[in-house]
Amino acid sequence: xxxxxxxxxxxxxxxxxxxxxxxxxxxxxxxxxxxxxxxxxxxxxxxxxxxxxxxxxxxxxxxxxxxxxxxxxxxxxxxxxxxxxxxxxxxxxxxxxxxxxxxxxxxxxxxxxxxxxxxxxxxxxxxxxxxxxxxxxxxxxxxxxxxxxxxxxxxxxxxxxxxxxxxxxxxxxxxxxxxxxxxxxxxxxxxxxxxxxxxxxxxxxxxxxxxxxxxxxxxxxxxxxxxxxxxxxxxxxxxxxxxxxxxxxxxxxxxxxxxxxxxxxxxxxxxxxxxxxxxxxxxxxxxxxxxxxxxxxxxxxxxxxxxxxxxxxx
DNA sequence: AATTCGCCCTGTCGGC
DNA sequence: TGCCGACAGGGCGAAT
Numbered sequence: 195x196x197x198x199x200x201x202x203x204x205x206x207x208x209x210x211x212x213x214x215x216x217x218x219x220x221x222x223x224x225x226x227x228x229x230x231x232x233x234x235x236x237x238x239x240x241x242x243x244x245x246x247x248x249x250x251x252x253x254x255x256x257x258x259x260x261x262x263x264x265x266x267x268x269x270x271x272x273x274x275x276x277x278x279x280x281x282x283x284x285x286x287x288x289x290x291x292x293x294x295x296x297x298x299x300x301x302x303x304x305x306x307x308x309x310x311x312x313x314x315x316x317x318x319x320x321x322x323x324x325x326x327x328x329x330x331x332x333x334x335x336x337x338x339x340x341x342x343x344x345x346x347x348x349x350x351x352x353x354x355x356x357x358x359x360x361x362x363x364x365x366x367x368x369x370x371x372x373x374x375x376x377x378x379x380x381x382x383x384x385x386x387x388x389x390x391x392x393x394x395x396x397x398x399x400x401x402x403x404x405x406x407x408x409x410x411x412x413x414x415x416x417x418x419x420x421x422x423x424x425x426x427x428x429x430x431x432x433x434x435x436x437x438x439x440x441x442x443x444x445x446x447x448x449x450x451x452x453x454x455x456x457x458x459x460x461x462x463x464x465x466x467x468x469x470x471x472x473x474x475x476x477x478x479x480x481x482x483x484x485x486x487x488x489x490x491x492x493x494x495x496x497x498x499x500x501x502x503x504x505x506x507x508x
Numbered sequence: 509a510a511t512t513c514g515c516c517c518t519g520t521c522g523g524c
Numbered sequence: 525t526g527c528c529g530a531c532a533g534g535g536c537g538a539a540t
Contacts, residue, residue: 195533253534270533271518306518325517327534343535370511379535387533436519436532476513477533 196268198351198384199427200438200446201253204274207441208255208319209248211276215313216244217259222330224308227323230264230332240264240332245313252347252383256338263338266309269327271437275300277318300443324437348382351424356417360410372408373401374475376416385420387477388433388455393420395454398500400486401474426451454480464503 196204220237222228228236243259250256254265255274266274277300301322303310309321309330321330333341349359365381375381377390385393394401396419399412408416432438432446435456440446449456453463458471458480467484485500 267534269517269535324519325533327517329535368510374511377534478531 195270195386195388196272196432196438197253197386197389197427198250198424199389199430199448200432201250201255201268201384202428203432203446204268204441205248205250205255208274208276211317211441212245212248212257212313212319214244214246215317217241217311218314219312221310221312222308223310224326227308227326227328228330228332230334236332251339251344251350252379253386254344258336258338261336262332262334263336264330264332265338265341265343266321267329267331269323269325269329271325272321272323272328273301273437273439274441275320275322275439275443276441277320278316297443300441301439346380348378348380351382351384351417351420354382354417354421356414356421359417360413366405366408366413368405370405371402371474372399372405372416373477373479375405376420377475377477382417382420384424387479388435388452389420389423389427390477391455391480392423392453395481395486396423396504398485398497398504401479401481402472454482456480463507464500 217240220240222233222237225233230236231239239262240259243261245257246260247258248255249258254267256265257263266272268274300320301307303320304322306324307320307322308326308328311319313319321328331341331343338344365375368375373390373394376385376393377387391401393416397412397415399408399416427433427448430446430448430451431440433448433452433455434445435449438446454469457469460469461467462469462482462485465482465484467482469480470483471478471480473479
């Protein structure tokens, strides 16, 4: 599922292509994905406006036009790709290890392509989403930050002043499992299932630990770990474990670097213990029972050696 | 008030 | 081989 690093990667690659471009035409093929305005007036109002800025906020991609804006959420399987007329979407399909046919480049327009933004010279932005959990939200004017979807969203984790943020201790008194808090978009923005598991592993915290039992030093460690795994995700252009693609259709390379997500039943990269998969906060959760052991506190020297090894490896 | 649950949806996969 | 149920899960609104 596209989380902060995936959405950031998409934004960074779409922005230089789209900014300054006039929208010549909009095709909307699945109307229920559009919120904020009926399809006909939406297309009428957007047409002719210029894309001034493309930004990211939480897991949303923000298209600021000269009058209005719209934001796109990729849901679970959303893909935002960019197609030049001169190099149309690549129709070549290759067989993956599981035997599935996947396109090599930009996915051709098909029944899952729900929105096409036509720019000058035949350039197009394609929004494709097989599971249709994504959303296109029209917002009149440019004050998208005050939209109900975003107004309560927590701070951006990568530009977060952690010590200052930690002064607010209210969220830390919760009885929820820590994984639920770190994935809560109103607490901190952009962390989803993949990077939550990775951040918890990196800070050696068991995902089911009750928030109120997380000590201050661990709170800080968790947020720092989140920053590291998110930044690494961006550096590797995102995690392609199923549907995520870069705007040119290519894969991100972060999947093979993950420590726990998607690795249930496999040995921990640090201690070789078999990673466990459980359900926490209604989400599949992978963790290392030893490195993130709850029960009797790990001996401090073991913890120190794990941390040392983690530092070296991660 | 805080937290959990049910729902939306469809491609993929495991079991029989 | 083929069918079918289970599963994946972000975020919202309902229920507890």
